[in-house]
Amino acid sequence: MAGAAVSALTTLPLSPEVLRSFGPMAKATGDLPVRLDSNENPYGPSRKVLESMLSAVTTANRYPRPEYRGLVQRIAAMHRVQPEQVLLGCGSSEILRVAAVALLSPGKKFVQASPTFETAERYAQLAGAAVISVPLDREFAHDLDSMLSRIDVTTPLIYICNPNNPTGSVTPRGALDAFLAQVPATTTVLIDEAYHHFASQEPGYASFLDHPIENDRIIVSRTFSKVYGLAGMRLGYAIAKPALISRFRPYLTPINVNAVVLRAALVAMDDAEGIEDYVGKNAMIRHEFFNQAEARGLKPIHSSTNFVMMDVHHPAKQVIEHFQQNNVWIGREFPALDTYIRVxxxxxxxxxxxWRVYDMQGGKIGSNEARKG
Ligand SMILES: Cc1ncc(COP(=O)(O)O)c(C=O)c1O
Structure with a gap:
């Protein structure tokens, strides 16, 4: 009886209708929005991953301790580190939170780029630290010299998002290595590689997990929310030396990752074909996006990710509202680049x-007459 229930669970919900429901939304239903706002994988997890999630549902009454240890070991093996060097998070957002609250306090400084992903900054503020935001350089890379000039012994944490959200740009590895050699020994460097898989072919880019350096003060975070298509399941992780990890661990919720994603992650990590397929499709869609932008006289920032940021020469707030009114959600405002939208x-x-909604403005977005003064 129980077996029949399980088999129904693992087969029934994956009907073609369910699989198709991973968007595109608005066209199919006429009311749900087209969601181009959170850099998710629009295709959803593979069938194998979905099946693993359904099978894990039957363990919902148990704390997933063995599965937790299993995933830690699997991630450690993938990155050729010890399990003590792995920290799992409820999304990589939790990693950013524990890094900030463990290291920062009033009187301390947190240094980051501007614009960049804001979660670490938010927790730095909550911890009472002063946030120092250093504008990206002309190539939209981190301005490492300027950042270095703002770091001293009162700076326990700095944040490097590479590739960077919201600009999609890469900071070259050579420059990062030279920078890290000069960062004071009292400063921890959090390197956020949420978009790593999209950048792996980008000249100048190299991950600190795939090409590690001997440095006790680096912590690298990754997420299952992007290439793996599991944003809704909330899983991220970080790798660092055991001493650093043990400073962060007390700030995690006990068993902070659910039983379903613990199983899904194991399957997703092994799905090299699925990853390659999505990265390839994303590159094609991105190429076409640049063609469309160029045809309208727009010059997006070179992107090594699954999103694009571009100057629309018009206040971003109004453009975002225009899209929202037409059932297309695009990225939020980034005040440092106030005429840019992130798609x-x-x-x-x-x-x-x-592009249909973009063109509805009758060419007003980005046209000379509408340009901000
Ligand atoms: C650069 C970066 N880091 C971290 C995150 C957080 O992702 P999650 O908490 O879903 O792992 C995001 C989400 O968009 C991101 O863009």
């Missing part, structure tokens, strides 16, 4: 809808 790359049909 997550969806499926081909969704991008068509994006």
């Amino acid at each position: 997550s790359l969806g499926k081909a049909e969704e991008m068509k809808e994006f």
Whole structure:
């Protein structure tokens, strides 16, 4: 009886209708929004991953301790480190939170780029630290010299997002290595590689997990929310030396990762074909996005990610509202680049809808007459 229930669980919900429901939304239903706002994987997890999640549901009454240890070991093996060097997070957002609250306090400084992903900054503020935001350079890379000039013994934490969100740009590895050699021994460097898989072919880019250096003060974070298509399941992790990890661990919620994603992650990590497939599709969609942008006289920032940021020569707030009114969600405002919008790359049909809504302004967005003074 129980067996029959399990088999129904693992087969029934994965009907073609369910699999199709991973968007594009608005075109299919006429009311749900086209979501190009959070840099998610629009295709969703593979069938194998979905099946693993359904099978894990039957363990919902148990704390997933063995599964937790299993995933830690699997991640450690993948990155050729010890399990003591792995910290799992409820999304990599939790990693950013524990790093900030463990290391920062009033009187301390937190240094980051501007614009960059804001979660670490938010927790730095909550911890009472002063946030120092250093503008990106002309190539939209981290301005490492300027950042270095702002770091001293009162700076326990700095944040490097590479590739950077929201600009999609890469900071070259050579420059980062030279920078790290000069950072004071009292400063921890959090390197956020949420978009690593999209950048692996980018000249100048190299991950600190794939190409580690001997440095006790580096912590690298990754997420299952992007290439693995599991944003809704909330899983991220970090790798650092055991001494650093043990400073962060007390700030985690006990068993902070659920039983379903613990199983899904194991399957997703092994799905090299699925990863390659999505990265390839994303590159094609991105290429077409640049063609469309160019045809309208727009010059997006070179992107090594699954989103694109571009200057629309018009206040971003108004452009975002225009899209929202037309059922297309695009990225939030980034005040440091206030005429730029960030567009997550969806499926081909969704991008068509994006450009249709863009063009509805009758060419007003980005036209000379509408340019901000
Ligand atoms: C650079 C970066 N880091 C971390 C995160 C947080 O992701 P999650 O908490 O889903 O792992 C995001 C989400 O968009 C991101 O863009």
